[in-house]
Amino acid sequence: MANKIVIDELRCKGCALCTVACPQNLIKMSKELNKQGFLPAVISSADLERCTGCTLCAQMCPDVAIEVFKGVK
Amino acid sequence: MANKIVIDELRCKGCALCTVACPQNLIKMSKELNKQGFLPAVISSADLERCTGCTLCAQMCPDVAIEVFKGVK
Amino acid sequence: MNHDVYMAGFGGQGILLIGNLLAYATILEGNQASYFPAYGVEKRGGAATCTIVMSDKSVGSPVVGEPEAALLLNPLSMEKYYSHVRSGGFALINSSLIDDDGSRRTDIKRLLIPANEMALAIGDSRLVNMIVLGAYVEYSKVVSVDSLKEALKEVLPERNHRFLPMNHQALEAGAEFCRQAFAS
């Protein structure tokens, strides 16, 4: 079982609300602008490993830029 | 000591609210139309004798057609 | 046929009812009629007036400056409207309440009718309007008394139909009074 999130970089407006929502503190803000001029949220593959699929980051995202997947046994 | 009320026949619209307000039941409705076409409230001189000057009739009169006087000792 | 009549009195004298009745009777006879009430903000106690225009063609103005006939039921109406009656026209004056006999005008026909007394004689002071209407149609022949009766049946709610006979009596009495007056 493994879980993951996918952040749609194009939709993300860089508000950072997901970063404080994640109980595991997995999401960080990028230092590089996306095409719209925002600094999007990112998650490293290392951190992704620790994702519990709790969806809390996605719940908070105003731009519905996060999809969450849960591993099926 | 004696008390009295004065009903302004011209102002009275014959609503009869004063008649039920008087604890002594002193006020009656006339059988004759006044100039405006209403049957005004009247009080007989006999009944006037029994007036306590309580002002309740006047309190109820929507047309402020009643004045109340109280006898001064 | 082309007639008009102005009716005025105080609220409660039943002016609007007879106005309606007259117009409706006209329509029942296959002619055209308009009924136009004047109404005020003050619903009660104020003046009640209306104009009926009757014609065998379509009715033009529902408003008339100098009516052919006027039914004047109280002193205020007499004061305000008597002078407007068209020269050659007709005024019906409720002499029970109006002192002025209108004799200053010689260019119109007048009928002084003690409508309140007559109504009381029939048994109900509220019949003043019917008496006056009866007299007017007798004079003008704009509609028949029968048409008025028919109209009345339709205008009065069923539950009040027991008052029909009294009303008929008042209409007849008014008509009769008029006949007598002009016969003499």
Next chain:
Amino acid sequence: MNHDVYMAGFGGQGILLIGNLLAYATILEGNQASYFPAYGVEKRGGAATCTIVMSDKSVGSPVVGEPEAALLLNPLSMEKYYSHVRSGGFALINSSLIDDDGSRRTDIKRLLIPANEMALAIGDSRLVNMIVLGAYVEYSKVVSVDSLKEALKEVLPERNHRFLPMNHQALEAGAEFCRQAFAS
């Protein structure tokens, strides 16, 4: 004197500020100027454009169909407005963001300026607007750089006056770039 310039970029590039500055400097020099912003419902992220008209007489239309000069700061502006520049006019193109070098038009003067890079070189990416403005006034001479500096002092709130030197540097850099470009 009778000049006009159109400026366009995206919100946040500081277009409206330099528009204000230019118009205000014009007024400080005793001439007339109008500043007209176009604004949208979408405050952020959308386009920001404004038109400045400068004259020694009273300014007529604050709106211009074919501007004498255009300062184009992002690709969208280039796409939309480049073709409107008056024949014989001038276009200042931020080559840091705009790939199109505008060479298809030969009837106007062009200056490609790598404003973003220049701004970063001075130390703040937000200075793009000042660099462009410096270049424009160097080219057009509508106002002196000194007037712009004076205007800037008035327009910037006191607490931001510590940024004045940096802004001055950017204005000068833009002007210098323009001088160089047209000298060569």
Next chain:
Amino acid sequence: MTTTEMKKVFSRPDSLKDVQTHYCPGCQHGTIHRLVADALDYFGIKDQTIGVASVGCSVFLYGYFDIDVIEAPHGRAPAVATGAKRVHPNRPVFTYQGDGDLAAIGTSEIIHTANRGEKLTVIFVNNTTYGMTGGQMAPTSLPGQKTSTSPEGRDVNTDGYPIRMAELLSGLEGTAYSVRVAVDTPKHVLQAGKAIRKAFKTQLDGQGFAFVEVLATCPTNWGMDPLKANERIAEEMIPCFPLGVYKDATE
């Protein structure tokens, strides 16, 4: 015994002109006018007071009160009064509004005026109908009440519920005093008089917005004689609109 030995203990207040009103027989607008005038007399403020008339049977306020009056559009008296009060913060200003005026078209104005805590006195005459226009359903009409626009009686499922303004406004912080009274018995009339006086005192003391809802009759549009109409207040209205002080933040 001569008149000189007698003291007048009840007479027409000075603030009320000595004229006949146009109100129908038994209509309690007259009673409420008198109570308001009594309050103006009591505080001696007749010459300072500004009355704001609303549109309803009481639109002729200026004809009855001997005070300065501004006539407001239907429902807007609280806004007009706000304008007047801001200009003359030291003059007492009151509005006098019916239930159609205040609780229907003027809902927004009364709520926000109360919420701003404007230092005004509002006299609200709830007679469960639009009197002036001929007895249409009001927001305060009782469930089942037959009116000219609810011929089968007010149906709460489609027409809504009688709205309780005294309660509603008491939920706003700007409201300093909110009370409901009636004028159907001498006792209630005396209480109503006190409430109205207190509503003016609240304003004079600068304590905020003061609201008095008065349950009253409209015999004409209720199709009842004045006595029957008066009885309806206790029988039908008070059960739906309980009397009482809903808020008193003046202490």
Next chain:
Amino acid sequence: MTTTEMKKVFSRPDSLKDVQTHYCPGCQHGTIHRLVADALDYFGIKDQTIGVASVGCSVFLYGYFDIDVIEAPHGRAPAVATGAKRVHPNRPVFTYQGDGDLAAIGTSEIIHTANRGEKLTVIFVNNTTYGMTGGQMAPTSLPGQKTSTSPEGRDVNTDGYPIRMAELLSGLEGTAYSVRVAVDTPKHVLQAGKAIRKAFKTQLDGQGFAFVEVLATCPTNWGMDPLKANERIAEEMIPCFPLGVYKDATE
């Protein structure tokens, strides 16, 4: 491990179009849109539902929701929705309104629509300011809040008090459900989602008027970054606008 072994547990609801919104970064209109769309998905009513857009930052509702939409004049969404619902009693109808729209200009409409017990769902986004027009004072602005029309901060003595709509509407008989939620934490978001679902269920069950007030940010006009703005909800808004169910007559 491949994707095929994974189950999507959170994704964009069907009722929401797959487009970028015009909202500012961190603006919680987006969150609330998503929650409403989730509810429409949940009940499978996307193709029946009529949304009534108000005037405010959310005016482009039709651009984001894949449902039929009527655009109402500022403040009038409840009246427009009433018209629509009476014509289509079996279609779910909701309004989506800001605090300027609903609690200022639209006060009268929201109160009477609730009082009539219209079977509607109202989503009320309280961000204590007029977002779209550039951050003016709203009826819900907090005491002392600096806005573009209260540069020294809202002064309750002249500007009035923050108005509490969830409480106010719960005082009306026609209101079946009135609740206040927030979207500042994942927990609150989940609660808000439930409340919104319940507000639709109330309508679908024909139980009356359902109202959900959502406390949300306007980072732009508050002059705060999205995180700071989000914190303000717990720090300043909730103390003034307590969360909770104010009325639930659906049982």
Next chain:
Amino acid sequence: MTKRLFVKGNEAVAMGALEAGCRYYFGYPITPQSDIPEYISREMPKLGGQFIQAESEVASINMLLGASASGARAMTSSSSPGISLKQEGISYMAGSECPGLIVNICRSGPGLGGIDASQADYFQSVKGGGHGGYHIIVLAPDSVQEMYDMAMLAFDLSDRYRVPAMILADAVIGQMKEGLTPHSYVAPDDLEVKDWALIGDGKAGEQKVVKSLYLGDGELEAHNNHLHAKYAVMQVKEVRYEGVELDDAELVVTAYGSTARIAKTAVRLAREQGMKVGLLRPITLFPFPKAAFKEHTSAGQKVLCFELNNGQMVEDVRLSVPRTDVSFYGRAPGAGSLPTPEEFLDQIRTHYEA
């Protein structure tokens, strides 16, 4: 339905609307039109429709917008001050192309004014009292029969063009009783299903939006031009007027609604006195019968315009025939201010002889 009835104009317009299939009424009481909601509150439930007494005129017009956007035939009615309050909503309906019937039984103003007949809302009705330079269809019945007939016509025109329609009358036409011959409503063949409206016919994914917001570059300009193109079509196709003895008229009297009724008698009296006078009565005030005025003044006839106001329609007459001699006789509205046929006759004589 052929029995001749004797009813008020206000009742007739309500009857006509119901006969035309109007099933939603939203209104707020105001004299002198309250007979309309009163009648409808009695009759609508029998037809399975909805009568809502709204909390205000503003709410009413917006409920109408909602019902119209939902595909229904619906209406509101009011009188002058109430109609003023509806102006924002009317502009929205015009902008979002929502049909619907608005009845204005005009009373005297400005402000609270009085409750007597008035024609002082002409400008408001035909020039657009609301913002944004739209127009609505404006019909001016002059009899109880027309109140009935035009309720139907108003719905048909309104649906055909997706333009709100107003019936503009006053206390004379609204309070007057006359004979009325009711008849069954027959929908015109060309009326289409309102597939622009939220009638619930959509397949999944076919979103319908009713709105007046157009923010893209040029979108709103195009929308406005589209609206004005519709007005231009109506100007050609939908003008209605009545001509009375115009053929040999040397003086053309014009008036609408209540004053037209009075003018009809005045014109008859003038004819009786040998004056060659005719009447041109605009029935559609918007679109205005410009061409009719041109036609009937082409041979140098003069025009005399009567109104119950200080001069409004006369401007449209003048704009229709700029080179014609157009005179105006108006009466400012208010209690006791109804002109009489005799009064109009005097004016006719003066202008005829001049």
Next chain:
Amino acid sequence: MTKRLFVKGNEAVAMGALEAGCRYYFGYPITPQSDIPEYISREMPKLGGQFIQAESEVASINMLLGASASGARAMTSSSSPGISLKQEGISYMAGSECPGLIVNICRSGPGLGGIDASQADYFQSVKGGGHGGYHIIVLAPDSVQEMYDMAMLAFDLSDRYRVPAMILADAVIGQMKEGLTPHSYVAPDDLEVKDWALIGDGKAGEQKVVKSLYLGDGELEAHNNHLHAKYAVMQVKEVRYEGVELDDAELVVTAYGSTARIAKTAVRLAREQGMKVGLLRPITLFPFPKAAFKEHTSAGQKVLCFELNNGQMVEDVRLSVPRTDVSFYGRAPGAGSLPTPEEFLDQIRTHYEA
């Protein structure tokens, strides 16, 4: 106060109003005029006045009525949809002869439309968007300086005639920044103490009533005639317009406000190209400069009217000079819909050469 400032038109009108002694502002936010309440909310407290952000436009106009009836100089401002909502209140102010300033920074409609500049509220402003056939004074500034100056003028005219005054501008004039030379307000000598108002000067028993209700026979008619008599005086005494190179003009261009600014440049360009073209810019839209149009077209000049709408002021031009050849070129408002001087120049050339 002689320093030259660089400010927005919206700010200028607010500054002018405050300088003219306006101490009460009541308004509700709406783009593109929110700078006005924002400016006043900052500045009014310093002057001891009151700024109220009302709950709606309806409340604002009625607060204004209350303040005006209480004798104060007071104002409101809004933009098109909000102005529509004020129509009932404006009619009441007109009827009860309450002066006061209403600013309309007109935006594009109908309905929600857009926020761009528009002149489509001309009819609403000058013909009376509200009920009852009244008029208000309407001033159309075309520069930031005039926004300032006309705020003062509006208060003076409004007080002098007891007629509400409107400043009608749009996003071009309101959002534009230009130089402004402020100056001190000097009250005209003829302005009287407002002893009709509730200014608290009364002796006991001298009741003051501000109302628009007139129910006695003939009272309202007389009142309306009184109002219209004032309008007639204003028509003679208070017309203002600007003429540019009219003396030898063969084609008279006319436009007001924003389009007049654009037209000014177009006329200059035309002159540069040798065309004899002038500009007649109405400054008072009501009263309208009829006589000026007569004067400047008496020798057969043609007129070309520019508007940012589908044709409104052009009707008043045509009514002013019915026998003159009047052409119209309009642009329906909306985003991206501002005409340019070049565009107007093309039109001038076409009509000049025709």
